[in-house]
Amino acid sequence: MALLKTVSELAAIVGGEVVGDGRVVIMDVAPLSEASSGEISFAADKKSVNVASDGSASALLVKEKSEALSAFSLILVSDPKAAFAELIGLFRPSEAFEPGISEGAVVHDGATVSPGATVMALAAVEDGAVIGEGVILYPGVYIGRRARIGDASVLHPNVTVMDGSVIGTGVIIHANTSIGSDGFGYISGPEGHTKVPQRGIVRIEDDVEIGACVTVDRATVGETVIGKGSKLDNHIQIAHNVKIGAHSIIVDHVAIAGSTTIGQGVVIGGQAGVVGHLNIGDGAVIAAGAGVTSDVAPGEVVGGFPSIPQMKWLRIQPVYRKLPELKKQVSSLEKRLAMLEEKLLAEKD
């Protein structure tokens, strides 16, 4: 963090325009509400601009100049958040580890480890496994027999990769995640549940990132697949034989049950669940907390449990929240109607 850059230099890096003093020296990035002298932050919307104007950052990445920020050095960019992400990488680069197989690692003679891979102490690599160039295996990582880890992938501490799993290049897997554990399959009979052997694999394509404490179960036979560039948050359950397309986003605690197919560019909100053997179309959006029990068409947005079109779900909520009032209204109508009926009956007599 000894890097020093002027606002003008930073503007050149992110392709932005300086407003104010470009000679101000910046030495770190910081969150908007905590940024102080010598630090740069970003303000992408009006609310943030208000927070920024009260703060003491030395510089700000913003979309446009404004009265409220006249005291700050500004860098105008079309996407302040993206520019800020670039500066995080600049001021706080990822730290290297020395390549090679640590003395304390346990690597089987039958495994193939690229010379530029880092296998730290307390990592284990089994027979037939192949570890690509630039891979980092942290302590506590387990790589099962014949598993393949593509170039430049990083497996954080205590990640388990069971036998036969295939992991692409540039994949990141966070701590304590399990790849390739047995799927949940039994034949139930009068004497209990007999295990269906789970002997398929998990295939994780390039540029996937998987959070901490996630489980991706191996297929019964065949493959469980996480498609290229998809991103999974923490505590997610991907059951056996699930296929997830490219560039999908899945938020924490989501559960996808067995053999379901998720398309490309799908977004699934936190704590949602999808039952087995469904098709979720490309670009579908599943709201947080939803329980999906039937196929979702491409581009469809669903929510609720069981899930329905999200717009419909949103229209239901205000009525749901006034159910006691609706019930009273109906009771009152009933009374008024009874009075009318009585009256008419009386008039008849």
Added chain:
Amino acid sequence: MALLKTVSELAAIVGGEVVGDGRVVIMDVAPLSEASSGEISFAADKKSVNVASDGSASALLVKEKSEALSAFSLILVSDPKAAFAELIGLFRPSEAFEPGISEGAVVHDGATVSPGATVMALAAVEDGAVIGEGVILYPGVYIGRRARIGDASVLHPNVTVMDGSVIGTGVIIHANTSIGSDGFGYISGPEGHTKVPQRGIVRIEDDVEIGACVTVDRATVGETVIGKGSKLDNHIQIAHNVKIGAHSIIVDHVAIAGSTTIGQGVVIGGQAGVVGHLNIGDGAVIAAGAGVTSDVAPGEVVGGFPSIPQMKWLRIQPVYRKLPELKKQVSSLEKRLAMLEEKLLAEKD
């Protein structure tokens, strides 16, 4: 996977009847939609038969012959899925590990390890622990003081078993699961929350299988119990002093709160929750996503949050989904009633 078997040989193994050419050679099992030449799959229902008829499997396990499958070698069996499970085990047997204590394992002098047990490198076994015959402890497994692991049990990488836990025979525990961590118990007062020491144990009976990233907390005092033959999926929380009966099935992300008793043969769907100190009777079924806040009778089927009988819950859903229409209907009734009232009033005058 060099095993070669004719369809007739396979039929003999699974106790089925050949329809078509029994001499066809099979070399592997495959999922229905991916099976190709030389592979056998299964089709247990009409939908699957349709998929099969378009596929290129060499043979199929089915309940009965059909026009659509006249081009395939068939094996007729009463339960195609069970027969397929048997063939998975045949073509893809589980792989052995050499028994013995690896040089890289850390086993306390006071631990007892059976000669036929496999303790891999990077596994740790503490003082007083007893490891049974045929047990496999993968790298990263931790066995606490005085814990006992019954014969033929398999603990996958990075499983933690805290002190005093008792695990039966034939138990399977998948990666990154925690057995015997402290229960969540505090005495709350004006100065914060004081920990109630958690000094009971976990007891897991024979033939239980537990998924990855599961937590089974130790009892405060006494035991947390998972009954014989029960099967737990991934990401499940079993709190302190919970007792689960034999042959129950619990799906992913389920949470069972403290001191609740679950009967035998209970099925609990994914992401459901059960509050503490309840009794869930034998054979009860709790639907996915349910929130159970009161006792469930034996054989009862409940769903919803808070849970109610599932049939009742199912009857509510169509009305719930039409709440905006119901509200409109009520508003319209109100208008019509007001008009009638006005009319009657006018006539009176």
Added chain:
Amino acid sequence: MALLKTVSELAAIVGGEVVGDGRVVIMDVAPLSEASSGEISFAADKKSVNVASDGSASALLVKEKSEALSAFSLILVSDPKAAFAELIGLFRPSEAFEPGISEGAVVHDGATVSPGATVMALAAVEDGAVIGEGVILYPGVYIGRRARIGDASVLHPNVTVMDGSVIGTGVIIHANTSIGSDGFGYISGPEGHTKVPQRGIVRIEDDVEIGACVTVDRATVGETVIGKGSKLDNHIQIAHNVKIGAHSIIVDHVAIAGSTTIGQGVVIGGQAGVVGHLNIGDGAVIAAGAGVTSDVAPGEVVGGFPSIPQMKWLRIQPVYRKLPELKKQVSSLEKRLAMLEEKLLAEKD
């Protein structure tokens, strides 16, 4: 567990009053329903007193004497549960480990480990890390670069602490938990999702306890904070830049999304979720299973999904459960109204 104490001695320890025979010898604590001769348990309410009266404990901690318990030695105390917690600690003290760095531990030369710390075999401590006095690091624990673990903290097996994390004194972290993994942040564009580098830290204050299989993600920049004395159950997700105040209680499977601030003394029930960038006020209570989508005022109690005041939610439930009946009532009103309308029309003619 060879400790023997008379009921009178135990009464002196917990500050209670003996009723019955104080000379009875007690050798262990036990759960009420399992306690037998020589054991003491507690009965804090009427239901428990009934259970106790049928049991065979030798002594009981209770609030007041009662007819039903005349056969037992009693200790009267104002808080039987708290007194029982004290006796658990007495009869079943926590077991010590010998301090020092085990031969099988992997500690970087640039790390600082206090002489009174216990670093067990198969634990890893990276460059620049600082391990305080009395700390216990179990096997499989990973401590990243420059991370700091305060005095007397205990990290259970397979806990991962990523670089830069700061952990206070007296903190307990249970097995397979991940502290400081990357937050879930991307810039999405036409070519996929670009990772926002996550280079902030996690700070865990003194006396915090964190369950098993929990994830506390590092901040993007700045800090993710768990406040002093807060207690987290298992399977919880704390996203990047979340701040949790002191003495809050969070139950299993809860998810707190990015940048949300939780106040002091907040209680969040199991499987609840809180979306990002919200403020949850001091002393607020979020019911189990709730989905919080807007700020919660200090002391407010909310439930439901999306969450509303819990009292309001409770009033909705009985109407919700009778929706089919409400619909029938409305249909019946409609028919009666139509008949009236017809009648009036007929009379007019």
